[in-house]
Amino acid sequence: MTDATPRAKLLGLPGSLRRNSNSLAVLQGLRDALPAGIGMEIRDLRLPLYDQDLDTPDGPAEVQALRQAIADADGVVIVTPEYNYGMPGVLKNALDWASRPYGKSALIGKPVLVISNSPAFTGGVRAHQQVNDTLLAVSAKLVGGAQVVIGMVGEKVKEGKLADEAVLKFALGAVDKLVAAGGK
Numbered sequence: 290m291t292d293a294t295p296r297a298k299l300l301g302l303p304g305s306l307r308r309n310s311n312s313l314a315v316l317q318g319l320r321d322a323l324p325a326g327i328g329m330e331i332r333d334l335r336l337p338l339y340d341q342d343l344d345t346p347d348g349p350a351e352v353q354a355l356r357q358a359i360a361d362a363d364g365v366v367i368v369t370p371e372y373n374y375g376m377p378g379v380l381k382n383a384l385d386w387a388s389r390p391y392g393k394s395a396l397i398g399k400p401v402l403v404i405s406n407s408p409a410f411t412g413g414v415r416a417h418q419q420v421n422d423t424l425l426a427v428s429a430k431l432v433g434g435a436q437v438v439i440g441m442v443g444e445k446v447k448e449g450k451l452a453d454e455a456v457l458k459f460a461l462g463a464v465d466k467l468v469a470a471g472g473k
């Protein structure tokens with residue numbers, strides 16, 4: 290390992306596809322604030338709709354790439370907004386793809402940190418709960434403890450990045466736990 294080799298490779302998944310997404314901004318802010326030795330690749334979740342007929346060993350290339358990225362990561366950070374009191378369909382769709390093949394999902398035993406956010410003071414906490422439930426169904430290794438729930442996120446994002454020092458510090462504490470859960 291050289292000095293430039295990250296000690297831990299994280300994968301960041303935003304639950305929103307829009308260009309100016311706060312969820313993406315949270316991940317970008319976190320990525321830039323990670324301590325030396327920890328890196329994060331951010332991938333968008335623009336995938337075909339889950340279709341079991343397409344879920345074959347030579348299925349959609351984007352899905353294979355997502356599964357491989359999860360397998361290669363030491364830990365996954367999911368940042369979700371809340372849509373209609375739940376997780377966005379984009380994220381559920383991606384988790385359904387990632388949950389397969391049954392019994393061989395890259396998410397099994399994978400350390401995952403969930404962060405929710407919203408322009409409302411509620412911080413997307415209902416979406417957070419749904420993501421946790423889905424990850425439990427897949428036997429991912431959820432980072433427990435105090436939930437990272439970011440309310441009034443619009444006030445905490447500057448130039449496309451989470452910029453609130455207190456929230457960043459709190460979220461980085463959870464990332465530490467994620468890295469430790471991956472044995473790093």
Ligand SMILES: Cc1cc2nc3c(=O)[nH]c(=O)nc-3n(C[C@H](O)[C@H](O)[C@H](O)COP(=O)(O)O)c2cc1C
Binds near residue numbers: 310374409413
């Ligand atoms: C279809 C839809 C439903 C929404 N429902 C909720 C909701 O239930 N709770 C909430 O806090 N915000 C809700 N919002 C507002 C989103 O939190 C807000 O648009 C947020 O910025 C989306 O996340 P993003 O910035 O990562 O794209 C909703 C937005 C949309 C488009």
